[in-house]
Amino acid sequence: MTEMLRLSDSTLHHLASNVKQPGYDRSPARIGIVHLGIGAFHRAHQAVYTDSVLASGDNRWGILGVSLRSGDTKEAIEPQDGLYTVASRDGGGDSFRVIGSVAKVLVAPENPESVLAAMADPGVRIVSLTVTEKGYCYSPATASLDESHADIVHDLAEPAAPRSAIGFIVEALARRRANGTAPFTLLSCDNLPSNGETLKRVVTRFAELRDAGLGRYIGESIAFPSTMVDRIVPATTDADRATTARATGLFDAWPIMTEPFTQWVVEDHFPSGRPAWEKFGATFVDNVDAFELMKLRLLNGSHSTLAYLGYLAGHETVSDVMKAEGFSAFIETMMDEEITSTLPPLPGFDLNAYKAQLRERFRNPALRHRTWQIAMDGSQKLPQRLLNTIRQRLEQKKPFDRLALGVAGWMRYATGVDENGKPIDVRDPFADQFKQRTTGKTSDDLMNAYLGLDQIFGKDLPGNQEFRQTVGHALEKLLEDGAARTVAGMTS
Structure with a gap:
């Protein structure tokens, strides 16, 4: 029995006819979004909306994904040129779509400097997050920065080699400020009440602990729109990989299994610009x-x-x-x-x-x-x-x-x-x-x-x-x- 071909740019033409493909030339896409915490939820949600934006002809919003802990996602999708399959499942059956919006994945612990350099790039206008509640290094009861958190203590001592999402954000903003580069918008997509305000609170406090002037700059100059995100995304199993391979005709090391339902409500505050996600189902409001x-x-x-x-x-x-x-x-x-x-x-x-x-x-x-x-x-x-x-x-x-x-x-x-x-x-x-x-x-x-x-x-x-x-x-x-x-x- 011959080994099944693996999903990649060069094998897309082998996909089953009922599988939706990116349908656009991915090579000219520029990195406009750095996403911290490139897990299953992001790849089932924001990356799908962004894939539709790229397919519409706006190539400014390619995603660079960052894993803050494990290299598993990079190992799975880097050999696939960043491509992966989203399977939407309900009692009526499954539908499959290959997503092409993730241009590159970095693993922060392997090379923190490469992540910081990417975040400091002037072409990046949004840094988004799905790092789960614990990734904010905060006290859940008060939603304020946990200043005794081991990663926060480390990042204050070694700001050029951070471990936490908060440390990466503040160091990247400090570099952009020093270089005269316009700041990016910070977009939390985690399940927190007033998640933009929570992110602003912990980021600003961390910056204040580093430098009072940097804290004032971030508090006054950076946009932190809040969001509501909704899609149920179970963990992928080996059985899911086998199901996806049979249905699509190509092996995908990390397909995403999810439901047809998806919802994204976003506070419309993006001073540096944003993709037209509303054309593909997102709802923009004044207050989320x-x-x-x-x-x-x-x-x-x-x-x-x-x-x-x-x-x-x-x-x-x-x-x-x-x-x-x-x-x-x-x-x-x-x-x-x-x-x-x-x-x-x-x-x-x-x-x-x-x-x-x-x-x-x-x-x-x-x-x-x-x-x-x-x-x-x-x-x-x-x-x-x-x-x-x-x-x-x-x-x-x-x-x-x-x-x-x-x-x-x-x-x-x-x-x-x-x-x-x-x-x-x-x-x-x-x-x-x-x-x-x-x-x-x-x-x-x-x-x-x-x-x-x-x-x-x-x-x-x-x-x-x-x-x-x-x-x-x-x-x-x-x-x-x-x-x-x-x-x-x-x-x-």
């Missing part, structure tokens, strides 16, 4: 906060709740969880009765239709989104996905039992032992602290252990008796009855 809050609380908050409780109940994927007794009704009630009242008005937007669409997306049987994957880095996600919603319910003097069960599910999951006594591979920046703190077995022991982490819970919630009692009761139920029975009991 209401959209971002809606998505964080309804989609991400529900997703995390399903992940923790579903994993504990023995379900591998979100679609499996949604089929299990009580979970769909539980999430619907949580959305309608506990989350919706905390959202600002969006005139003309059909919120009920959006919620119904979310639940249908969660049920997508073709999208095997693992509960374990969603459960990662819970300490960084919990404040904006669940805790801030609870704070607002407390202010409203309204119940939050289902939200509390989501928080309790995270507490139970983070102990590292499932309901059958088997170990859980907890991936979290606080994982070592969880192990040290959660030596007790009762709900009170665990509550006291977790609520001592003010980086997560702040200083307000641990002292709030209603919060302690409601979450403590939910945790006690989980410890006594397990996740499946607890959820079923709340919907019967």
Whole structure:
């Protein structure tokens, strides 16, 4: 049997006829965007919109992707000339598209100087980020820079060889300022409330710690538009690679599996110019906060709740969880009765239709989104996905039992032992602290252990008796009855 050809510029003509190709000459494309954190989400989302811009004839917006930790993405797509396949999957079948917007990938730890040189290039007008919540080196409870973070300490000491996204951004801006080069726009595409403002806060503070004048310059001169990004992107498996190869006729070392749905709402503030993403489905608005809050609380908050409780109940994927007794009704009630009242008005937007669409997306049987994957880095996600919603319910003097069960599910999951006594591979920046703190077995022991982490819970919630009692009761139920029975009991 002959070895299958690998996806690349020279093999595109071998693609199956039903696979959409870039359809444009990639060679004249100039690098206009440097993207920090070139993982699966970026390649399923912003890079797809940008591919359409390039195909329309505007070749100023090629993407240089930067991996801040691992070289896996570069190793996978560099031999493919940066090409990769996006497979959109639902119950009706799969569709495949090859994306050509990523011109080059660099691995920051291998050569920090090459990344800084690329970011300082005058042709680069946007630096975008999908580095996940933990990549901002901030305290999740306060959304302010964690000045004791090991990478921040390092980058302040060695600014020319940074490790963090924040360190790279500030050093590149310092070089552009020294060279008289116009600054780039900083575009956060991570799941953070007011993500542009959060990025501005941590970047400006880091710059101030380096040099007061640099901090003032960044605070006054750099644009930080906020965004809302939405597309569910599970981790790629070997089975996905095999499926993609059979369907397209070419081997792709790292295809992206995703859903047909995609949404991008962007604050329109780009002093140095931007691609015409709106021609291909992006929505530009004056203020994105209401959209971002809606998505964080309804989609991400529900997703995390399903992940923790579903994993504990023995379900591998979100679609499996949604089929299990009580979970769909539980999430619907949580959305309608506990989350919706905390959202600002969006005139003309059909919120009920959006919620119904979310639940249908969660049920997508073709999208095997693992509960374990969603459960990662819970300490960084919990404040904006669940805790801030609870704070607002407390202010409203309204119940939050289902939200509390989501928080309790995270507490139970983070102990590292499932309901059958088997170990859980907890991936979290606080994982070592969880192990040290959660030596007790009762709900009170665990509550006291977790609520001592003010980086997560702040200083307000641990002292709030209603919060302690409601979450403590939910945790006690989980410890006594397990996740499946607890959820079923709340919907019967």
